[in-house]
Amino acid sequence: MKKVTFKFDNAPDVETYANEGEKLLDVAKKANVVIDAPCSGNASCGKCIVKIVGGTVESSITRHFTESEFRKGFRLACNSKIIEDVVVSVPDIASAFKNRMKISDLSSEEELKIFRNTQDRIAATGLKFENDFKILDLELNVPSLDDTMPDNERLSRAVAKETGCDKIQISYNIMRKLPKVLRENDFHVKVLVSNEDEHIIVNDVIPPLKWLYVAGLAVDIGTTTVSAVLFDMISGDFLARGAMGNGQIRYGADVINRIIEASKEGGSKKLKDAVLRETINPLIREMCSSAGISRDFIYRMCVAGNTTMNHLFAGIYSEPIRMEPYIPEFYQTERLRAGDVGVAINPDAEIIMCPNIGSYVGGDITAGVLANCMWNNPEMTLFVDLGTNGEIVFGNSDFLMSCACSAGPAFEGGDISCGMRAMDGAIESITIDEKTLEPKYSVIGEPGEKPVGICGSGIIDIISELFRVGAINPKGKFIREGKRIRHDEDGMGSYVVAFQEESGTIKDVELNEVDIDNFIRAKGAIFSGIRTLLSSLDFDVDMIDKLMVAGGIGSGINMENAINIGMFPKIPLEKYEYIGNSSLSGAYTALFSNEAEEKVYEIGKSMTYIELSTTPGYMDEFVAACFLPHTDASLFQ
């Protein structure tokens, strides 16, 4: 066994042992050292960069390094084998993404504004913002030798009298706390009740003078990030917000790699632990501590995730989702309890899941549709959710039709050598001078923040600008020369946005032809998805009244540039609207409002799902869309 020591900027060393020949990335996984590896370790994304500061590993130079960088000790963890004791420095950008990500958890003023707009839009449909939780103040008769009714019956009768319903259900956990809480408070208690089927459920019994928080937890389980709001189920007010990278990231960037990992021996538990025990539960702890409430006050939870995330979260075998004919275990669940699944909230809390409607269109999308209100609008709306994958819904108050595009993680910086998520240090917008090809860019973070990579909106801008100034051709190949354009020994061109000395990282921040190609395929997937969905209905882009864009790509996206590169159809800019994290907004609404919960199930049942991979014509559309802006340029004039 060889000793492997991982060093971090802001955390204590991690020491572990590895067999000779083991991959450094695998060693890190086993030691729970998070190294970003969206390509699952096949040396294509270049994200798992580390620096060897003691000992050596067996590795080779890749397109992600210059020879001088290689000499300095930089390696890809996925491309390095252990041959002796080694000390590995893990750079901040790779290891700390969990804590530093800028993710949509409704924390910023801008997000809050979008969230409030969404709530206004939903309220305008007439859905009532009301739920079935009720707090009763009950003074029970104190037992005596003449009145020896047992505690549970005493409580049930009082609840029945107060609610007019005689089917009362008291859980095992409440049974266990009942005798003490009744006697410590002279049989005067506050009782939290709710409805299930025709029963009244007793959710809690507490002292009469204790403040009873009835908290709800809405969670958007994204493939890359998990975001959540904790709120008061009575007033609807936020108690805490939070977000964290999905701990499953180390098992692959996309759902397919996750399913493959989960289907291995013990994999289901591993993947469930990663998202639940390492991500959601710590997030809940943080939020509860910031709100100053016990986790037992969270009496209901709503989850909005894609079909795969929902299955992995619940620890349910997901292999059939990725194998033809692509069948999930569930669209909708029933009576799922937090205690069963292992969510660190009140163990009796019900977990509502926004329903899936197909193997690749899940609860995040039904929640998103609930939030965007297209189900209540006669206008033809196109809804595009750009997360780690891209999902598209088209329809109005009469019908809803959806599909998913394997766009891959490019919009979030995956599959792009200098790509990164929209966090501090990311170039988020850019213009390029037509003559000098010099860039002007803005970087997320404090003023003066140095660039370390490029996020989705930045990539759209760079490609759009390079195309506009004639630096690349419709296939994304460089056709101009300049100080910032260079070619490697294999002839691959790249554009340097920030030279190493201007940047906050160890190498130039650049975009190369492979990156551009990856991105073109991603935008092509979205555009061809939209086209295929519309043409299956004999619709044309002109008939789109509204285009709503949601997802982690962020409000920084320049819609005009996105049209210029052929990612979205050419329609008037005023028809576009960015609606933020509509999954989280929808989950919040479905949890807070019983009518909204019913509505999201109804949306799930009424929405049609098209499996693009088996739809004739889709591949042709996709190939045609893998140009700038499109092989049929007339579509963008």
Next chain:
Amino acid sequence: MKKVTFKFDNAPDVETYANEGEKLLDVAKKANVVIDAPCSGNASCGKCIVKIVGGTVESSITRHFTESEFRKGFRLACNSKIIEDVVVSVPDIASAFKNRMKISDLSSEEELKIFRNTQDRIAATGLKFENDFKILDLELNVPSLDDTMPDNERLSRAVAKETGCDKIQISYNIMRKLPKVLRENDFHVKVLVSNEDEHIIVNDVIPPLKWLYVAGLAVDIGTTTVSAVLFDMISGDFLARGAMGNGQIRYGADVINRIIEASKEGGSKKLKDAVLRETINPLIREMCSSAGISRDFIYRMCVAGNTTMNHLFAGIYSEPIRMEPYIPEFYQTERLRAGDVGVAINPDAEIIMCPNIGSYVGGDITAGVLANCMWNNPEMTLFVDLGTNGEIVFGNSDFLMSCACSAGPAFEGGDISCGMRAMDGAIESITIDEKTLEPKYSVIGEPGEKPVGICGSGIIDIISELFRVGAINPKGKFIREGKRIRHDEDGMGSYVVAFQEESGTIKDVELNEVDIDNFIRAKGAIFSGIRTLLSSLDFDVDMIDKLMVAGGIGSGINMENAINIGMFPKIPLEKYEYIGNSSLSGAYTALFSNEAEEKVYEIGKSMTYIELSTTPGYMDEFVAACFLPHTDASLFQ
């Protein structure tokens, strides 16, 4: 810290450490060494006898030893303090009761006969021996690109079609196994369903060719012993039977001491663990292994225990049961699941509890009444269940009235210096020669088994015989002399049934005046309970048409002698019937038959409970009954 080593006849040593001054009995408890201590360690029962074979303890001589025995190293563990390192030999009789007890688990031919009689009696009432479990053989449509319904919906629809009910409920555990079991069997599966409210519950989904055992587990949780039957819920046939001492015994012999222990910090878990993890779960493992089935095949369980046992089993705070006004948390429970409580059967299995009807008349008695069918009989029936306590029910098909007597553990050998439970080595019946006072006795066990103690039926016989031959007066004091009658220095008389050299133990097997006094108080409690119950209804013993006796005292009881000492009222012997472990028979029936389950709830609701301790006249009745046979001898002429 001092080292304490426990030595056993047939088990490896147990070594532990103790503080100076600690009680040896407490040290044993902490080290999980079982030493029988029914009096909870106040040096009154003399059961926790051990022999110090190395080092010394601080102790004093008690009435349980002669000086010579004391010199040999015999001590009461409860009366010994640690002062130095010590080696303690734990005699077999104290440590091994768990494995050697002869307890009613329907294993003997005689018990089986009684059980069959009970079932015949119940069948004669017209109750149907049928339950709601059904096995469906379902060939689901195999999914395709044109039929992408998720697994749970696919199953639900097929079940709905087969059963005609469209409210189908699939538990989390079934959700988790569904995708694999469907695909491994080409969507052809066996499905076990049952009913709950208006829903169909899916209990299991298994391969079509696998044998599906639908097993039910009926458990009688006695204060002293736990007995159980595992049976086939379709045919009703036994799969396995078993019994074990209740592991809570080390926390006290009676329910009051158990409640006190449970009410201490962490006590509830300790007592629950003792009966569940140390007793019931190992018993289930044994029975499953002998039946050759997995515990997951146990889909429903029925518990019959007294009110305290039911609470401690479920880990529910029981202190209010022993404090005026004596209020349990529950009479009846609802939707209790094995997984919640921690019973090692299918985690989704429902636990049915035969209902309690008062703080000291519990599910063991409602189960017993279900089994004895007095609810269907116009004849006036008196039902006496002699367990660790005594419970009495009087009534017929029109009414049922019950009470509990704090008879204590004397019938099972507790509070009697040479008393023991009805197991190998126990003297179970005896006659005494009127002239010579020489005894003739029979001992439980193989022919030639030497006596080590006296069980309940033996004690009844000895007292009855000593009284008949004029050796003791109505107060139980010795009034004759003889070789076998002796008095100690304080003048306390005793009768030696077997001298040490005839016995299989370390001292004479005898019955002394304190023992007789204890037993007289116990029989007095039963008789006065019967009298109080009857007189509250203005009934006389003559009006009893039938007297049914149940419980661990066993079929060995000589009813004539029991009348002679004034334990039971003097009615014609043919009116008596011994009905064995009616709690277990009742639990079996309530589990196997849905109608019987409803009936036992009905019995629970219709039965009236009288709290004797607060009933005027009871104390006078009790004092009057503490004579042989009674202060009012006319009652027994």
